[in-house]
Amino acid sequence: MTPGRPVPPPLARPLPPAAAALGSDRLAAAYGATSGHSGLVPLTVARRAPKADDVEIAIEFCGLCHSDVHATRGEWGTQHYPLVPGHEIVGRVSAVGSAVDDFAPGDLVGVGCMVDSCRECRSCLDGQEQYCENGLTGTYGAKDQRNGGAITQGGYSTSVVVDRRYVLRVPENLDPAAVAPLLCAGVTTFSPLRHFGVKEGDTVGVVGLGGLGHMAVKLAKAMGARVVVFTTSESKVPAALELGADEVVLSRDAEAMEAADRSIDAIIDTVAAPHDLNPFFRTLRRDGALYQLGLPSEAMPPVNPGALIRRRISYTGSLIGGIAETQEMLDFCAAHNVVADIELVRADQLNEAYDRMVAGDVKYRFVLDTSTLQAAAEEADA
Template sequence: MKTKLVLTATLTFVTMSMFAQSNDGRIPAKGFAVFEEKGHFLPYNFSRHAVGDNDIQIEILYAGICHSDLHHVFADWGAEEYPMVPGHEIAGRVVATGKNVTRFKVGDYAGIGCMIGSCRHCDACEHDLEQYCEEGAIMTYHGIDRFNDNEHTQGGYSDTYVVAEDFAIKIPENADITKVAPLLCAGITSYSPIRQAGVKSGDKVGIAGFGGLGHMGVQYAVSLGAEVTVFDITEEKREDAMRMGASRYVNINNPEDLKGLDRTFDFILSTIPAQYDMTMYMKMLKLDGQFGIVGLPAFRNMPSLTVADLIFQGARKVFGSQIGGIKETQEMLDYSVEHNIYPEVEVIKANGEEIDKAYQNVLDGKVKFRYVIDMRTMK
């Protein structure tokens, strides 16, 4: 791949030999990648584009493991390109700033979520919905960065990242940095539809699926004063749901738990990443109730609603939601820190075997509720 020479004499750098530039200005990086579909994680050396005038460079401290990382690694959503460094839940410290940067200084905490660029001028971008950019949002990994020589983006299971300051999230200094990373995807993905639905105190809210996304949705809905019911397929998480403020837990494999729930909810958020009965949840909505969908299963296991479902369960609203724009993501992070809302995480070391094991546990539903890789432990 051809690279463009970028002058960086105007940058402010912390003296860190591990991030020394190459002769062409690119930033050396190392991380963990898969080299084939369903492959194992192995060490991988690569490089980031040079820090431009409007960019910041982040030393990655923590990287979350999102279920969508697994979908990409396993090619559940279509053909993929390898080697692939996943990771779009990134928290770290700024180690370099371009000359035009105003929001960050060296030493600040900063985060990166699911996207690192967009056109910035289409209708979606002008309404702070960059994730729906008409020219295509540039994903943090598995993307093509059209503003940097069309290089393939690589993600956060690595030691450093270079990103435009407008697509970085400012992390308050008092934040619990070990738990921040998953907020950049799991947090905003659940927060945004709850806000879109206008959830308020006294509303009856259902959270379908109690994993990485669902346990964040519960905390946000509870913080807004909603009466929250959690739906899942196991008894193992019942106590956790109640501890987080849910008023009811429904094991959908227990018919007794499902009795009397039709037409009782103002809003149901589905975070389920597998095939399920969507109509069952539609029937649980009150007239004018809303059904928000954020869980995206593998294409081979995709659930569906028919036209008949929509008509015969009419006077309800169904909408999908994809993460959130940069402005809303910053709002979510500030709200989360202010209200002490964080994911429950298990921190693992940065090595291939640990990441492989974490992936298998996510597949088997054995994680409560999010894995976070401590990138500082990478050797």
């Protein structure tokens, strides 16, 4: 775990080899799946030459998200293979298109969960591209309508080319490896906290203490809130307190849950397994809200409408954030020195990291060091 590695000064090291290695055909070393059962294997992907509005990025780090596991293993329906996952990308600009004037080679940048949207619907025009009514273009596994319908390939790669409108500026004062998970887990928790208007003096509940939960704790604390973590695991109590939680409630303890009655303003629920929400509704004050971020694969127990009606409680969901909000989140994190707690992994450790994610054996996010991709590929070919 590296919550605060030393941060190099801007451009203290040369651009990654990927920037120089790209030939005219824009081939990039990568790791991805060739089927739902192949595991992650070395691949070579073609990247388009930058168009007028494009930014070419030499990737340094890419976070591993649990959704990468579901996608590559075909657990979310039919996928286009080969598939290179990764939507938590941080790297340096290596080239820009002729119409790009807001990014330059050497800039530290990021790419999150989307690389395009329709740009015309009400959500896009409102800066809420994540809710694009015509369907956003995911960073991997999606048809890129502006690129001939080619399937997008993600950040487990040495390079990527993205339209400038979907590229984010990464603050130089933060560890770039620990920034990577902010582009998914960070903004996914930041967005509902901002939507509720969390401020100093509010009390925020966080259900679950994984990749999303640990970011919710950090961000809510940085906003000045008192943070209460709800967990079923007594072993997570010290970890929650270490992250900055003011209180930890064991949700299986009926007396502890009763004591928390009407004490919370907003709850961020990050649990992706079916669980009963009604006990958490009872902890909310009047006009409180529970934001559901975890997406269980099976049906949840029914919600008692009376719990909502008696206190005018909102039960709602939230999905990542738009580009402007993601940039706001990065700037907020820079101002408050907030990053993810991570464990760096090499390319040849990716399959092990996937198994560990499924087993819950990560504290709290894995991040791929893409400088290891080429060496891993050469070793696999030997």
